Amino acid sequence: MDFLISAERDPSALALALLFATIGTYLTVDFMSRVHRGTGLSRLNWLFIISIICGTSSWATTVLVVLATGASFAPATLFGSLLCSLGFSTLGIVVSLRRANNIGGEIGGALISVGNIVALNIIMQAAGLGLEFPGGIVTGGYVASVCMGAGAFSVAIRTDRRSTPAVSTLLLISSLATLVLTALPPHIETAGVLGAGRDIVLPSVVVIMSAVLGTALATYNIEHQSRVDAMDTLRNYAAIDSLTGLSNRDALKRHISDLVDTTDRATAKFTVLAFNLNRFRLVNDVHGSEAGDHILKTVAGRLESALCPNEFVARVSGDEFYAVKSGIHRKADAVAFANKLLEIVREPIQWKNSKLDITARIGAALFPNSAESVDELIGQADIAMCRAQSTTDEEVIFFDPSVDRAKRDLNALSIDLRKAIDDKEFEIYYQTQHSATTRQLIGFEALIRWHHPVRGMISPADFIPLAEKTGMIHEIGAWVIRETCLQASRWDASIKVAVNVSANQIMRNDLPEIVHDAITRSGIDAKRLELEITESGIVADERHALSILNRIKALGCSIAMDDFGTGFSSLSTFKKFPFDKIKIDRAFISDLATNKQSYAIVNATVGVGRPLNIRILAEGVEDQEQLAILTELGCDEVQGYYFGRPIPVHEADDLLRAARLAQQPGAASNVVEFKVGNR
Structure with missing residues (x-):
C-alpha cells in the first residue's frame, strides 16, 4: 500500500x-x-x-x-x-x-x-x-x-x-x-x-x-x-401500405395527432376526408383481383402526385382512403380539396382493352369545429361518408352532429345489443288476456324487455328493428321461444303460450327445429305453443313461408296472424295459410266507439273468422265501452290496459295462482300468449 x-x-x-x-x-x-x-x-x-x-x-x-x-x-x-x-x-x-x-x-x-x-x-x-x-x-x-x-x-x-x-x-x-x-x-x-x-x-x-x-x-x-436506421426503416415500412405505397392507418393517425397538437384553433383549421371507390367491388368481381389492384395503385399514384405540401392521403383498407388538408380557414377550402380528389378519382383507368370508370362520395370532418381527438375526427368523416353514399344529389357531405350522431348512437346500441345477449340483460314481461264474454283470465301476452346497465329500460320499438337489421333477431328470438316454454312449463297444462316471430326468422329453415327443441326441453304439450306472424312477414316468399308454417303446424303448434287490418292484410291470405287465430290491431280498437270505419272493420273481421273456425282476439282494449262493443260483436278474446299492464314473470305466477283459486267449474281454457316486442 x-x-x-x-x-x-x-x-x-x-x-x-x-x-x-x-x-x-x-x-x-x-x-x-x-x-x-x-x-x-x-x-x-x-x-x-x-x-x-x-x-x-x-x-x-x-x-x-x-x-x-x-x-x-x-x-x-x-x-x-x-x-x-x-x-x-x-x-x-x-x-x-x-x-x-x-x-x-x-x-x-x-x-x-x-x-x-x-x-x-x-x-x-x-x-x-x-x-x-x-x-x-x-x-x-x-x-x-x-x-x-x-x-x-x-x-x-x-x-x-x-x-x-x-x-x-x-x-x-x-x-x-x-x-x-x-x-x-x-x-x-x-x-x-x-x-x-x-x-x-x-x-x-x-x-x-x-x-x-x-x-x-x-x-x-x-x-x-x-x-437506428433499421428501426426507422421498419417504422417507415410499418407506416406504408405495401400495395399502393401510400401511408396506412397508423401513419394517418400520427399525422392527424400532430395536426391536433400544432394547429392554432383560433386562426386555422384542417379537414379529414373519407371516401371509398364506388363500383370498385363490381370491377373486382368482373375483371378479377389483378384489375382491382391496378385500380388501387393507379388511383393512389394519381392522388400522391397531385398532393400539395399541406395535403396528406392514406389507404387504410380495401378501397377505403382518407385525405387530410391543413392550414385551411373556411369550409369552402375543404370542399375545394374534396372536389380536387373527386376529379382525380373520376379519371378513366385503362385495363387491358377496357376503360374502367370509378367514382366516389366523400365524407368530411373539420377540426376544431366538432371534434378534438384523432379517433373522433376519423369516425366523423367515416359516418359522413356513409351518409354521402346513401344520397343521390351530394358528392361531399360534412359531419352533422344532429344527423350523424343519431346514427353513431344506433351503431353503439347495436354493439350493446350483442353484449346484452351475452350478459343476459333481457327479461320477459307478461300482459293478461281475457275471455270477452266471461272476463275470465285466459292467458298472457309476453313482451321482451331490455334492462340496459347505463341507459335503463330500452323500448322494444328501438332494439327489435335493430336486431332484425343486424341478424341478432335469430338468436334473441330463439332465446325467447326457449325461455317462454320453460316458464310456461310451471303453469297449468291448460295455459297456452304464443310467440311472435319476425319475417327474418320465418325465412330461416331452422325455425321448426328451434321450436321443436324448445318444446322438448321444456316438456310442454306442443298444442300450448302458438306462433304469431304478420302478413308482411310472409309476402316476400309465400312458398317458403308456407313450407315453414306447415312444418310448425305438424309439430302440433298453432299459428296466429298478428296486426290484422294493417299493412298487407288480404282475405286471400286465409285461403293460403293455416291460421288458427286473428289478432285485430289496436289501431281499430282505440276509436271503436266513435269511428264507423273501425267498427265496420272489426265487425267484418269477426264475420270472416267465425265461419272459418278462426278465433278472434282484439288488442289494446282500454275501457269498459270498448269491451262491451267487442263482446256484442262476438269477439272471442281481449287484452289491453283495461285488464292490466305487463308484469314480470313472478307476478304472472302469483296472478295465475289467484286465478286458479277463483276459477269456476266449466270455465274456458286458459291461454297465455307470448309476443316479441311491444306493439
Whole structure:
C-alpha cells in the first residue's frame, strides 16, 4: 500500500490510467450484451473487439500506473506483456460467453484478472523489478483482484438491469486498482535497466489506446446508427401500405395527432376526408383481383402526385382512403380539396382493352369545429361518408352532429345489443288476456324487455328493428321461444303460450327445429305453443313461408296472424295459410266507439273468422265501452290496459295462482300468449 501514500508519482500518467480503465471496462461490459444478441460472424466480430478492448485497456492501465513511479521499460518485454493481456482477455471472454448459463462468467472474469496479474509481473520485469512468483501471486491483493473480476463478469452476464453496466464497470476498475495499488512499491529503481522511459512509453500507450478506443467507439457508433436506421426503416415500412405505397392507418393517425397538437384553433383549421371507390367491388368481381389492384395503385399514384405540401392521403383498407388538408380557414377550402380528389378519382383507368370508370362520395370532418381527438375526427368523416353514399344529389357531405350522431348512437346500441345477449340483460314481461264474454283470465301476452346497465329500460320499438337489421333477431328470438316454454312449463297444462316471430326468422329453415327443441326441453304439450306472424312477414316468399308454417303446424303448434287490418292484410291470405287465430290491431280498437270505419272493420273481421273456425282476439282494449262493443260483436278474446299492464314473470305466477283459486267449474281454457316486442 506504500504506492498510495507516495508523493513520487506522475499525476498525468495516473489520470490517463484512470481514464483508459474507465472507458475500456465500460465498453467491455456494454459490448458483451451485443455478443449475446449477435449470431454467427457478427458474434465473432464482437468477441474479437471486446477482447482487444479488454486486453489493451487493462495493459495500458497497468503500464501507466507503473510508469507513474518513474520506471523505464525494456520494449521487448513490454510488448510481451501486451500479448499476455490480450491472450488472457480473449480466453476469459470466450469462456464467459460460451458457458454463460453455468459458472462460465465467473471463471472468465477470474481468468482475465489472472491475466492482469501475469501481465503486471511481466511489466515489473520489464521495469527491472523482476517477477514475484510464487510469493506475490498469493497475496491478499491478488486474491481480491481475482474475486472482483469474477464478480464483475457475473453481474454483467447474469443480470439485465439499468445499473448493470455501472456496477460491472466499477468492479472491473476496482479489480485493476486493487492489483496495482497493493503490488507496486512507491518507487521502482531502474538504474540498471536500459529501455524506454516516460517520454517514449507514455505517448506510445496514448497512441495505442487512442487507436483501439477510437476504433471501438467508431464501431459502436456504426452499430448503433445501423440499428437506428433499421428501426426507422421498419417504422417507415410499418407506416406504408405495401400495395399502393401510400401511408396506412397508423401513419394517418400520427399525422392527424400532430395536426391536433400544432394547429392554432383560433386562426386555422384542417379537414379529414373519407371516401371509398364506388363500383370498385363490381370491377373486382368482373375483371378479377389483378384489375382491382391496378385500380388501387393507379388511383393512389394519381392522388400522391397531385398532393400539395399541406395535403396528406392514406389507404387504410380495401378501397377505403382518407385525405387530410391543413392550414385551411373556411369550409369552402375543404370542399375545394374534396372536389380536387373527386376529379382525380373520376379519371378513366385503362385495363387491358377496357376503360374502367370509378367514382366516389366523400365524407368530411373539420377540426376544431366538432371534434378534438384523432379517433373522433376519423369516425366523423367515416359516418359522413356513409351518409354521402346513401344520397343521390351530394358528392361531399360534412359531419352533422344532429344527423350523424343519431346514427353513431344506433351503431353503439347495436354493439350493446350483442353484449346484452351475452350478459343476459333481457327479461320477459307478461300482459293478461281475457275471455270477452266471461272476463275470465285466459292467458298472457309476453313482451321482451331490455334492462340496459347505463341507459335503463330500452323500448322494444328501438332494439327489435335493430336486431332484425343486424341478424341478432335469430338468436334473441330463439332465446325467447326457449325461455317462454320453460316458464310456461310451471303453469297449468291448460295455459297456452304464443310467440311472435319476425319475417327474418320465418325465412330461416331452422325455425321448426328451434321450436321443436324448445318444446322438448321444456316438456310442454306442443298444442300450448302458438306462433304469431304478420302478413308482411310472409309476402316476400309465400312458398317458403308456407313450407315453414306447415312444418310448425305438424309439430302440433298453432299459428296466429298478428296486426290484422294493417299493412298487407288480404282475405286471400286465409285461403293460403293455416291460421288458427286473428289478432285485430289496436289501431281499430282505440276509436271503436266513435269511428264507423273501425267498427265496420272489426265487425267484418269477426264475420270472416267465425265461419272459418278462426278465433278472434282484439288488442289494446282500454275501457269498459270498448269491451262491451267487442263482446256484442262476438269477439272471442281481449287484452289491453283495461285488464292490466305487463308484469314480470313472478307476478304472472302469483296472478295465475289467484286465478286458479277463483276459477269456476266449466270455465274456458286458459291461454297465455307470448309476443316479441311491444306493439
